[in-house]
Amino acid sequence: MARRFQTTVRRRVTSAYSVHGSELSPNLKHVKLYTNECFPCRSNEIDQLLNLFKSKEEPYPCSVYVYGGPSTGKSSIIKHVLKNLKINYVMINIIECYTSKNLYEIILNKFSGLHVYPLNGQPYTKCENLMEFTYQLKKISSIINLNGSVLVIDKVDELRDMDLNLLNALLKLKELTGISLCVVFVSEILFEKYVSRSNVCEPIKIYFPQYTKEQLLEIMKKDYNQAQHLIVNNFQKPIHFDLTFYHNYLNVFLSVFFRACKDLAELKHMSKVNFIKYCDPINQNENTINDSVTLWRNMAPLLKSSLETLYLRVLIKNSAKSVEIQSKEFLFSKEKLAQSLELPYYAKFLLIAAYLASYNPVKDDKRLFMKFHEKSKKSIKDVKLKSKVSEHYNTQLGPKMFSFDRLLAIFYAILDKKVGFNNNLLVQVSSLVELQFLITISDNCSLDGQKYKCNINFEFVNTISKMLGFNIRKYLSDFSHM
Amino acid sequence: MSTPSSDVQKIRCYLKNQLINNTQFIGHDREKKQIFDLLKRTITHGESNSALLIGPRGAGKTTLVNNVLQELKDLKYFDSDAILVELHGLVHTDDRMALKSATTQMNLDNAVDGKVFGTFAENLAFLLACLRTGEKHTSKSIIFIIEEFDLFCNHHNQTLLYNLFDVSQSAQAPICVLGITCRLDVIELLEKRVKSRFSHRQFFLFPGQEDENKSNLDLYLEKIEYYLKLPGSLKISAASKKAWNSNLEDIMNEKKFKNILQRIIDIDLSVHTLKNILIRIVVTLNENRSSLSIEQFQEQLNILEKDETVQVLQDLTCLELCLIIAIKHHMEIYDTQPNFEMILTRYTKFANANSNMQITQRNVVMKAFEHIEKLELISKISGNKTQKEYQPFSLLVTPQQISEAIKKSHGLPTEVVQWANSSFA
Numbered sequence: 014m015a016r017r018f019q020t021t022v023r024r025r026v027t028s029a030y031s032v033h034g035s036e037l038s039p040n041l042k043h044v045k046l047y048t049n050e051c052f053p054c055r056s057n058e059i060d061q062l063l064n065l066f067k068s069k070e071e072p073y074p075c076s077v078y079v080y081g082g083p084s085t086g087k088s089s090i091i092k093h094v095l096k097n098l099k100i101n102y103v104m105i106n107i108i109e110c111y112t113s114k115n116l117y118e119i120i121l122n123k124f125s126g127l128h129v130y131p132l133n134g135q136p137y138t139k140c141e142n143l144m145e146f147t148y149q150l151k152k153i154s155s156i157i158n159l160n161g162s163v164l165v166i167d168k169v170d171e172l173r174d175m176d177l178n179l180l181n182a183l184l185k186l187k188e189l190t191g192i193s194l195c196v197v198f199v200s201e202i203l204f205e206k207y208v209s210r211s212n213v214c215e216p217i218k219i220y221f222p223q224y225t226k227e228q229l230l231e232i233m234k235k236d237y238n239q240a241q242h243l244i245v246n247n248f249q250k251p252i253h254f255d256l257t258f259y260h261n262y263l264n265v266f267l268s269v270f271f272r273a274c275k276d277l278a279e280l281k282h283m284s285k286v287n288f289i290k291y292c293d294p295i296n297q298n299e300n301t302i303n304d305s306v307t308l309w310r311n312m313a314p315l316l317k318s319s320l321e322t323l324y325l326r327v328l329i330k331n332s333a334k335s336v337e338i339q340s341k342e343f344l345f346s347k348e349k350l351a352q353s354l355e356l357p358y359y360a361k362f363l364l365i366a367a368y369l370a371s372y373n374p375v376k377d378d379k380r381l382f383m384k385f386h387e388k389s390k391k392s393i394k395d396v397k398l399k400s401k402v403s404e405h406y407n408t409q410l411g412p413k414m415f416s417f418d419r420l421l422a423i424f425y426a427i428l429d430k431k432v433g434f435n436n437n438l439l440v441q442v443s444s445l446v447e448l449q450f451l452i453t454i455s456d457n458c459s460l461d462g463q464k465y466k467c468n469i470n471f472e473f474v475n476t477i478s479k480m481l482g483f484n485i486r487k488y489l490s491d492f493s494h495m
Numbered sequence: 496m497s498t499p500s501s502d503v504q505k506i507r508c509y510l511k512n513q514l515i516n517n518t519q520f521i522g523h524d525r526e527k528k529q530i531f532d533l534l535k536r537t538i539t540h541g542e543s544n545s546a547l548l549i550g551p552r553g554a555g556k557t558t559l560v561n562n563v564l565q566e567l568k569d570l571k572y573f574d575s576d577a578i579l580v581e582l583h584g585l586v587h588t589d590d591r592m593a594l595k596s597a598t599t600q601m602n603l604d605n606a607v608d609g610k611v612f613g614t615f616a617e618n619l620a621f622l623l624a625c626l627r628t629g630e631k632h633t634s635k636s637i638i639f640i641i642e643e644f645d646l647f648c649n650h651h652n653q654t655l656l657y658n659l660f661d662v663s664q665s666a667q668a669p670i671c672v673l674g675i676t677c678r679l680d681v682i683e684l685l686e687k688r689v690k691s692r693f694s695h696r697q698f699f700l701f702p703g704q705e706d707e708n709k710s711n712l713d714l715y716l717e718k719i720e721y722y723l724k725l726p727g728s729l730k731i732s733a734a735s736k737k738a739w740n741s742n743l744e745d746i747m748n749e750k751k752f753k754n755i756l757q758r759i760i761d762i763d764l765s766v767h768t769l770k771n772i773l774i775r776i777v778v779t780l781n782e783n784r785s786s787l788s789i790e791q792f793q794e795q796l797n798i799l800e801k802d803e804t805v806q807v808l809q810d811l812t813c814l815e816l817c818l819i820i821a822i823k824h825h826m827e828i829y830d831t832q833p834n835f836e837m838i839l840t841r842y843t844k845f846a847n848a849n850s851n852m853q854i855t856q857r858n859v860v861m862k863a864f865e866h867i868e869k870l871e872l873i874s875k876i877s878g879n880k881t882q883k884e885y886q887p888f889s890l891l892v893t894p895q896q897i898s899e900a901i902k903k904s905h906g907l908p909t910e911v912v913q914w915a916n917s918s919f920a
Contacts, residue, residue, distance in 0.1 A: 064778040068504070068507075068508070071511045072516050074515060074774055081810075142588060143585065144587055144596060178585050181585055182586070189583060193515075202869075203871075214553055215553075215771065217774060217775060220803070220806065222806070222810060271812070272813035272814060272853070273812055273814045275812050321859060324858075411834065411881050411884070412881070466881070470884075
């Protein structure tokens with residue numbers, strides 16, 4: 014099998030070389046210009062990368078750490094640069110590798126150019142641990158020269174959940190294998206979040222800062238053609254607009270969205286959604302294309318409402334009018350869930366009782382649920398409690414746990430009818446637990462002292478109690494502010 | 496005076512090689528000599544030994560040992576008298592693997608093939624016996640270089656270490672065990688029975704303690720000169736070489752440069768950091784910039800001193816920054832760890848007071864909250880299993896960092912800046 018593996022690799026290599034051999038060595042200036050054109054506003058970062066990798070004759074540093082916020086172009090720029098410099102590189106994403114074995118195998122197979130074929134599993138390198146990994150890597154390097162190759166590892170933060178010291182080993186891959194292989198790490202978090210500083214060799218770091226508002230505007234302006242297509246696809250009557258019109262729109266759009274979001278991918282998505290709405294008055298002949306003030310006035314409330322669905326990716330249909338309704342619908346979908354949920358009559362009361370038990374202090378039970386309770390005397394303690402700050406409200410602290418007895422007591426107190434205590438009730442409690450509306454706190458073995466917590470929020474329980482015609486606010490001690 | 500671009504390229508290539516592929520160790524002559532003598536005694540006299548080489552990361556421990564081994568390999572009797580076994584704590588993650596690798600490195604795969612061993616010790620004893628050819632001085636000596644020695648201490652029962660030290664004590668076969676580690680407390684990690692078999696010979700490799708007559712700055716300058724000075728053998732025109740070297744000398748003599756270096760030394764003394772700084776400077780050399788300048792070093796010092804967390808905070812959106820501020824205020828006022836509900840209430844109170852802040856939708860705020868959690872600016876307090884909204888969080892950035900980030904970032908609404916400075920919204 015080993016022999017077969019070698020010949021396959023060799024075959025692949027010769028084919029790879031024939032491709033590379035025919036092309037001239039990449040022109041650095043050309044690559045630089047081209048990359049800057051593809052990725053505007055990143056010239057500083059591109060320069061740093063190119064400086065490290067520009068010449069194949071010169072050695073690369075053994076590890077580079079690239080970090081920065083989401084969608085700042087880290088991975089794509091690295092890929093673009095390495096590809097255009099014609100460097101032999103392998104790019105993997107840790108998200109794809111759920112175990113370290115998986116990681117090793119993917120790296121090895123990508124370096125040797127092997128694939129898994131569905132019918133024929135061979136040849137495919139198997140690798141269990143780091144020792145085998147270094148051995149195999151050396152073996153591959155003896156066939157294909159891996160010196161001057163680059164290994165790019167994306168989402169490195171996931172490495173912390175994998176084998177201990179794996180990051181350490183990857184940082185030192187050059188030392189461990191003796192191959193001058195450069196490892197580029199890509200991540201969103203700071204390097205110091207990985208290990209204590211003293212315990213690891215620091216790589217060379219490159220930071221990708223988030224785009225500024227002006228830069229975002231410039232980048233999004235490049236979507237002008239796409240926006241035109243969008244209009245053509247969505248309206249029967251084509252609207253002809255120029256770049257300044259689109260620029261104005263983006264300006265309006267960013268003035269609302271920039272404070273909440275700097276993520277380019279998300280902004281692009283939202284701008285696409287909103288651009289149709291922006292153009293809708295023109296389509297219906299209510300406005301002319303030059304009347305930017307009226308357009309803006311139309312748009313401002315729409316943008317505000319669509320800001321509420323940021324990151325939520327509400328499904329949008331083509332017609333512009335329905336967007337708003339749909340987003341509203343989405344926001345109230347939880348309420349709908351509560352309505353559509355078909356719980357038995359008593360189970361609903363049990364759920365309400367559980368909510369009351371979780372969010373009311375025990376000492377208030379007597380006052381809230383007994384018909385003929387004594388008038389509570391006001392003590393200094395009570396006055397002090399009245400003035401307690403909002404941070405200590407039960408709504409803010411989350412549910413408290415309660416015993417099964419208390420749940421039953423409250424259940425009988427809020428239910429008008431007499432109902433016998435029987436198995437059916439007990440079963441309903443356990444089915445509420447099953448549905449994750451209640452969480453058991455104590456372990457299952459104790460039959461008597463079972464403790465629970467209520468796992469639903471106020472909106473949910475409010476909907477349910479409305480359906481039953483039950484006024485829940487009357488029985489809550491801390492909810493006056495809601 | 497300009498250097499031709501081909502020369503610049505050659506200079507850059509040479510310097511990069513010098514910095515990245517260099518295996519020459521400089522300084523610490525005493526330790527180097529001691530280790531060399533120790534290993535040599537094992538080879539020539541068949542003396543068994545064990546020792547530890549301890550020093551911080553990036554101090555050049557591995558480079559030193561590799562240098563020593565290279566010198567030993569140059570001796571003509573090395574091949575016939577000694578076998579080198581290199582084990583690495585990161586690679587050989589358990590004793591079984593380490594032994595397998597050792598067998599391969601001793602070229603004993605054939606001898607072991609098909610044999611069944613009862614214990615680990617038997618296996619190791621067999622390996623050593625294979626190498627013994629009778630009398631003590633005629634048998635081959637084995638040198639075990641154990642890198643990341645501390646990781647071997649975590650192995651089950653420390654079997655490998657126990658056996659190796661045991662052999663080195665009891666004159667079975669001449670072996671020398673040299674452990675390399677960066678943990679100063681490594682002796683404490685050893686079990687009692689292992690510790691008692693260790694010779695307690697330790698070498699320490701701390702940067703900046705090499706010579707009592709010279710200051711750290713001088714040593715650092717020497718290293719820079721070693722890395723950056725062009726030798727006579729480099730094939731470029733004499734003029735550009737001279738220009739480079741004289742420029743280097745000029746820079747090194749300047750007071751400002753020395754001040755910068757002193758700052759760097761105060762932060763981090765290791766060779767690794769120095770190399771990283773020099774690499775970053777050297778790679779920027781090109782046709783337009785063919786010589787070094789003090790500004791480049793100043794820039795690197797600034798990078799070294801810069802607080803990266805502030806940078807990350809600056810990159811946050813206004814909404815995320817507001818949440819961070821809200822958490823900060825909460826912790827200042829109540830001295831407890833807030834959860835999402837509390838932060839949302841505090842933020843909503845602020846946003847309602849200022850019409851400029853438009854975002855109050857719960858879901859959007861939740862997303863922003865999740866984002867700052869993902870960036871690890873805040874972290875969940877473990878051991879608290881409740882709903883996401885009620886999970887307490889702690890802030891991982893300091894108030895100073897927040898106020899610095901707010902000072903530096905532009906375009907923030909004035910209300911936010913004011914709010915950051917005082918909790919009265």
